[in-house]
Amino acid sequence: MRTSLLAATAALVLTIASPALAGEKAKNSRTQTVGSASWGAAGSTTSGSPAIGSPFTLHWSVSILGVNPQFFNVVNTGALALNAETYTTTISGGPKIVLTACVGADWSTVLGLLGTCSGTQVALGDSSSGPTAASVPIPAGSHVSVKAAATGLLALGNYTTSINVSVSRAQARAAVTTNS
Numbered sequence: 001m002r003t004s005l006l007a008a009t010a011a012l013v014l015t016i017a018s019p020a021l022a023g024e025k026a027k028n029s030r031t032q033t034v035g036s037a038s039w040g041a042a043g044s045t046t047s048g049s050p051a052i053g054s055p056f057t058l059h060w061s062v063s064i065l066g067v068n069p070q071f072f073n074v075v076n077t078g079a080l081a082l083n084a085e086t087y088t089t090t091i092s093g094g095p096k097i098v099l100t101a102c103v104g105a106d107w108s109t110v111l112g113l114l115g116t117c118s119g120t121q122v123a124l125g126d127s128s129s130g131p132t133a134a135s136v137p138i139p140a141g142s143h144v145s146v147k148a149a150a151t152g153l154l155a156l157g158n159y160t161t162s163i164n165v166s167v168s169r170a171q172a173r174a175a176v177t178t179n180s
Contacts, residue, residue: 039078039172094159099124
């Protein structure tokens, strides 16, 4: 009887001293920091800064001999990788302009004025089609090389092409939860 009284007393002391040992679950708490990220893209000359907040503009001069294509970059201006972008190309006079990305490489003009692409060519729309969504991945801090080329009948004179690149949240990399 003395052994069972001693065991009961020990159990009572443990229950009062440590609720976790008495069958109650211990509670852990963690602090989680929530961050934010930005996403966006803009046109840029091959050696310049992106035209953030305004359309990227190309200037053309058409002669009887035709018009040479122009090359520029679309730069990821945000902190998230992009899966796609929406391109809107408008023109003031002149022929239709077609945009083509060179994914995985930059356009090269070494072998000729038309340019060569050692990557994958992806159509980004043209000046007659309105907004065009294109699935062109651009990692954060990187760019994709683009060729703008005139097609159809050429008109003598000078004209401009404006290229607006927009990115919705759905076109940027999905959010990631990490443990700290």
